Amino acid sequence: MKKTQSIVSKRREKILDYLRTNESINTNELAERLHISPLTLRRDLQALDEEGIIVRYYGGAKLADSVNDDIIDNNDIENNDFKLKRIKKRQSIAKYAATLINDGDTIFINSSSTALLILQYLDDKRVNVITNNGKALHATIGPNIELVLTGGQVYERKQSLVGEFATYILSKVTADKCFLGVSGIASDSGISTTVLQETLINHEMINRCSGPIYILADSSKVGKRNNFSSGDINEISCLITDCDIDQNSIQGFEDKGVTVIPIDYK
Known part of the structure; x- marks a missing residue:
């Protein structure tokens, strides 16, 4: 391996x-x-x-x-706009997700960059955050956030913590809410990832959560099916995405009992 x-x-x-x-x-x-x-x-x-x-x-x-801001080539301007739009989408999704978290909550956050952004919008809330996201060590967090890393083997490419040690730690925690970023989500299959090692982590977070399972994914990931499944569609409570999601996709998720919240990022 x-x-x-x-x-x-x-x-x-x-x-x-x-x-x-x-x-x-x-x-x-x-x-x-x-x-x-x-x-x-x-x-x-x-x-x-x-x-x-x-x-x-x-x-x-x-x-x-x-x-960068000094670009004058038309193609580069188009790419810059694309990047800025994607950043706005992720920030808007994370900011909304933070409003769903209450004082005293214990939450799971996985290795997703979008899910990690939640931390900077929690303000003064008292929240226990359990995560396998190594980048959380460098995140901006409020004074009342109790940050707990799972430990485990470091998956260097994403700076995520994986393996048996990480899943063992998660098995000893019960979270009130779970916030997962994903590589893909489809109404007929569920959530998926490109990283095999992270499937067990995501599964364990879902299994050890007593409350809602929130999926954070911009509309470009809706309908995507990657190689490795992280959870079935019936395990998901809510999809938080951006307003570019099409109505047919929304209907497909709602038919499976998944609430869809499209966030306006503009």
């Missing part, structure tokens, strides 16, 4: 090296250059995009930090 992870990490580093030199890529061209299949490249790009390292667009991708 470690050898496989090393191969994936080196391949993704090659992708980033290419982007640092060329600013943007054509996916078909890069797949040929790296001698990998287009499917493998798309999975790598999706993972890097979810981490916020790159920004994907139709037919290509570019480094997220290569977009």
Whole structure:
């Protein structure tokens, strides 16, 4: 497993090296250059995009930090607008989710960057936060937040904590509410991720929550089905997304008993 992870990490580093030199890529061209299949490249790009390292667009991708306020090229302006819109969506989703948390709550937050944003909107609320998100150590949190990391094996690419130790710690906690960010959610299947190691963590958080299970996902993730299932649709209480979600998708979730809350980010 470690050898496989090393191969994936080196391949993704090659992708980033290419982007640092060329600013943007054509996916078909890069797949040929790296001698990998287009499917493998798309999975790598999706993972890097979810981490916020790159920004994907139709037919290509570019480094997220290569977009700045001084850009004058029309294509770059379009990509910058896309990035800013995505940030606004995630912030709006997280800000709303924070309003669902009360004084004294114990909550689960997984490795999602969107779920992690909740912490900066809790203000002075007294909340126990149990998370496997290593990035929480660098998050802005209020004075009354009790932050508990699960411990466990570090999944370096996302700085998440996984493995038997992490799931064991979760098994000793009962949370009032659970907030999970996901790579994909579909009304006919449930929630899914691109990271196999995180499926057990998400399952355990769902199982150890006595209250509602909230899924935080912008509309681009609605309808997506990734390789690894993290939970069935009947285990989910509510989907918090942005107002770009289409009405048919909303109806599909509500037919399965999932409340959909579309947040206006504009």
